[in-house]
Amino acid sequence: MTGLWTIENGLHDGGVGLICGVDEAGRGPLAGPVCAAAVILPVGIDIPGLNDSKKLTEKRREALYDVITGCAVSYGIAFADHGEIDELNILNATFVAMNRAIEQLDPKPELALVDGNTVKGIHFNAKCIVGGDGKSASIAAASILAKVTRDRLMYKMAEEYPEYGFDRHKGYGTKLHYEALRKYGPCPIHRMTFLKKLH
Numbered sequence: 001m002t003g004l005w006t007i008e009n010g011l012h013d014g015g016v017g018l019i020c021g022v023d024e025a026g027r028g029p030l031a032g033p034v035c036a037a038a039v040i041l042p043v044g045i046d047i048p049g050l051n052d053s054k055k056l057t058e059k060r061r062e063a064l065y066d067v068i069t070g071c072a073v074s075y076g077i078a079f080a081d082h083g084e085i086d087e088l089n090i091l092n093a094t095f096v097a098m099n100r101a102i103e104q105l106d107p108k109p110e111l112a113l114v115d116g117n118t119v120k121g122i123h124f125n126a127k128c129i130v131g132g133d134g135k136s137a138s139i140a141a142a143s144i145l146a147k148v149t150r151d152r153l154m155y156k157m158a159e160e161y162p163e164y165g166f167d168r169h170k171g172y173g174t175k176l177h178y179e180a181l182r183k184y185g186p187c188p189i190h191r192m193t194f195l196k197k198l199h
Helices: 002-013 058-071 082-088 090-103 137-160 175-184
Strands: 019-025 034-040 074-080 111-115 126-129
Touching (some): 002 019, 002 111, 002 137, 019 090, 019 137, 058 137, 074 082, 082 090, 111 137
Parallel strands (some): 019 111, 111 126
Antiparallel strands (some): 019 034, 034 074
16 A cells, blocks of 8 residues: 555655546446546545555445545546537536646645646646546545446446446447447437448
């Protein structure tokens, strides 16, 4: 766990105060929103099992979600919906969701650590960390909140649009999903700019 604090500890030692981690879930799916989370953790807190959300089971992510939201100094979770993704493109829509999540934080961070290779669309003082969800405790925590929140939403969408199997693939372009799209066409939460393969 101490390895996940190396980036934050170095920044704190250099005089940076409150730091938040920012990550997203759902850039790749054909349907549903992209979800972003921003998290300020108490400095150096040990959260057993904290890791990149993609390396954890759903059950473990759900348990860690409760731990993180229970101990965080502050956290924000926000979406950019399918319409915004089609209008802005997925990268810009992701920045919209990230900015919305950071805006929810109180107190405000001095620096946002953002998973990825660019922060050009972030309206706050930010630094990008490639592979950050496996290197930074704050970003790992954000990745879990974003993933769990988006998955929960897609379970609800599965009840609303049962023929697409959103509970099984969360909107990603699986064989099952493409078969449903060919059979039923897109539903109201599909990203039309992602469906070029069908035409």
